[in-house]
Amino acid sequence: MRELRYREAVREAIAEEMEADESVFLMGEEVGHYQGAYKVSEGLLARFGEKRVIDTPIAEAGFAGIGIGAAMTGLRPVIEFMTWNFSFVAFDQIISNAAKIRQMSGGTIDVPIVFRGPNGAAKQVASQHSHSVDPFYTNIPGIFVVMPATPRDAKGLLKTAIRCNDPVVFLEGETLYNVKGEVPDEGEEELIPFGKGRIGREGTDCTIVAFGRPYYETMQAAEKLAEDGIECEVVDPRTLRPLDLDLLVESVKKTHRCVVVHEHWPYGGPGAEIVDQIQRHAFDWLDAPIERVGSLDVPMPYASNLENFVLPTVERITDAVRKVTYSEKK
Amino acid sequence: MYLIRRFEEEAARAYAQGKIGGFLHLYIGQEAIAVGAAAALKDGDTVFQTYRDHGISLALGSTPEACMAELFGKDTGVSRGMGGSMHFFDKANGFMGGWGIVGGHVAVAAGAAFKAKYAGDDSVTLCFFGEGATNIGGFHEGLSLAGLWKLPIVFICENNQYAMGTPMSRTSAIQDLTLKAQGYGMHGDRFAGYDVATVRERVQQAVDRARKGEGPTFIEIETYRFRGHSMSDPAKYRSRAELEERKKKDPLAITKSQLTDAGMSLEAIDEVEEAVEEVVSAAVKAADAAEPAKEEVMFDSVMATKLGPKNREEAEV
Known part of the structure; x- marks a missing residue:
């Protein structure tokens, strides 16, 4: 097995799923030309183009909502929050919309969407940028909450998340992005199921x-x-x-x-x-x-x-x- | 239009009888907008509406039986009894929902338009909301992105004069709401929505523009709801005289006189109205008799992935 950094493992998962499925796209602040605030999406714009690696204005509620509407109509958005701290201004989109549409529509409309980004404290970024948001999102039926610690888990679980037909809250960690760990070799696809520790x-x-x-x-x-x-x-x-x-x-x-x-x-x-x-x-x-x-x-x-x-x-x-x-x- | 009117009058009656619970927001007085706008669409287009959603759902082709059954909380409802009055969904007819949080669906509707552009199809999205929504952040972020990316969407503001009980003079610094959309680089249009043909024509222009890839339009349509905000609202914030004055512009009366002017006999109109009566009373009867909403649907419908609770035991703490 190879060693990869956590951020590279996340990037590989996104790239592989984008390669495999035209309906998958990445959207968020600075994901494209800037190459990602934490360099998770580095190189993806060059590889997939502006149609599928989409820079947004600073408008979390707006682009979270766009992602939900796109998911309802057949696409598979991967929505990046620069950090999960900024998801609070999109809280209503995730809770009132993403988590509710399927049941509210009598089971007729799926919402295959992944919200992802770094969660928790970083290093000395103070109180507004240091939330571990898992308690907020785990309370809500209608979404999956994934919080991988290792590069291997991050890759295998993110691939599962992108293929999942339901909303997934995917919590990475800024201080984890540099962590190295074993990840299956290229060509050896690993999908880690939800609900398995x-x-x-x-x-x-x-x-x-x-x-x-x-x-x-x-x-x-x-x-x-x-x-x-x-x-x-x-x-x-x-x-x-x-x-x-x-x-x-x-x-x-x-x-x-x-x-x-x-x-x-x-x-x-x-x-x-x-x-x-x-x-x-x-x-x-x-x-x-x-x-x-x-x-x-x-x-x-x-x-x-x-x-x-x-x-x-x-x-x-x-x-x-x-x-x-x-x-x-x- | 007459079907929507009579459907809702019967719904109000059923509400008073306790057959319908929760909130019930009636569209009475605004029917020309839903019917005119729906007539400007084609298969594959999508529509998003607020919680005042019975009118558009019926206009798009949802059956009165399924709509009434939803209000009654029955398994045969458009959302199988999971949504109720505020959350009709009818994907087959392009209706992507009645949404309960003011402004919350605006960006979501833009997302459906984003999909059309991404997939390269020529479908168009209509997004309805009230004038009250133009003050909340979700509205502005949705319009901002739709304008930026030139998405094929038409935003229709049904300005029924009151955000719940508050008139626009006390909620908005400007009274011409198309000015708010100008800042997002989109076309604007503004007209009164009492004549269904006018609504169809003007919405059609915006829909055609969107379909040709010429970007979104914001339309402000003047209208008036004859009932309160919801069934619990006696509408004491407006005068009886104001209401009576507004009722002179009842879209149904206007349409009726247009039809007779065009040569349709009163007998022929009566026949249409009688047919509607039968449809509505059949819908009420069917909703009454239908099976109540089902527990298994409640559990099953939450997620597509079957990892959640399947019954009460699994769903308890």
Whole structure:
């Protein structure tokens, strides 16, 4: 297998699907001539032309709406938000329109559309540009929510998303774009299904559920704990809606302990949902209350010392695992 | 036009009897616009409307049975009981929906026009909204992109004078709404919508222009709704005298006098009206007798991909 950066994996998925299907196009701010604000779409304009790689004005509600109308009438738009923070001005389009049209029309109109872009905090971009939006979108029936942590998952899941006949919210990560990882060789097509998680690391003492950016802090925490003889199983659900509950429950039944790590704020959200599902489906197997590690419950400050304090850290994850395994720091 | 009028009068009656729930926004008084505009279209064209959508759906060819059944929340409804009054959909007839959020469908309609341009077909999209929508962001972003990309779309503003209960003098800094569209580089037209033939002719000009690739048009059509904003609105913000004055321009009366002027006998008009009566009362009877909306459709219709809940147990917490 090759190694690719996350951004290259996303780009390959878009390019391959555009190559395979004339109805797929990419639309968003600076996706064409600028080559993408985060260089995800670099080279796509030269390859596919202005008809299919479309620069828009700064008008998220407008181009999200255009995408929805195009999807309703047979195209397969990939709509890029420069960051998910800007999706809030298009919130109504995603919630009231994309997620509702199919049922509202008695099942007669499909909306095959992907909304994608970087999610979560970057580095010192302060409170208006540091939202992890997964809690907002996972609450809504009618859309899928995908949050891949690795290049391989990003590629395989984005290909599935583009071929999906329903709206997909696809949450990448600005700080993940440079991450390198193994991706199947060219010509070896991999489509990763929605609702199937992945074991990032096997272990017997504690399950850690992690997705998106803090997956990497979680993996580091697991390695650190292993030095003290605590073997954690890291499970990445990869899609938050639908959720691979079977995989989570299976792991907890093996380890009897669980910590859930997420970038979003502590109140509600997929982190709380996962805890709730596990306690209801694996209650008798649990030997300790489930712990959660998320961003601290404050808007993101600018200063780097404080930003690092707010985001989930390796230390907070190891502390949580020690708490549920009743083990002292050595 | 008479079918729309009588359909809605019966709907109002059924609403009063508790057979229809939720909101019910009547189009009574505005019928010439839906009928005239629909007559300017051909197969493959698409139409988007607000929640005041019964008129256009019927004008485009939805059956009164399916429309009434939708209001009654029945499985035989145009949206199988999932949409109700505000969300009629009839894809086969080009009707892409009644939309419930003011201004929210404007960019979506532009998206359907975008598809026509992308695919290189010659279809045209009509997008209806009220004058109240011209103050919200969604309207401006939709027009902005449609103008920028010269999309084959006609925006039709049905200016019925009141955004719910607020007159335009208190919502808009300018009273000629075509000025708002000028900034987006599109053609503008503005006329009164009481005569169905005028509506057809003027909308046709805009549709032809769009079909030839000459870009979008914004049309402001003066009209008036005879009923309140919805069934719960007694319309106390306007005077009885104003309403009576406006009713002198009832599009149905105008059409009727045009027909008799053209030589159609009153008996022949009566025959048409009687036929409509039968259709509407049959629609009410059929809607009454139809099966209620189905749980399995509710679950099944949410997504095309079958990964969601299929029954109540799976859909619970």
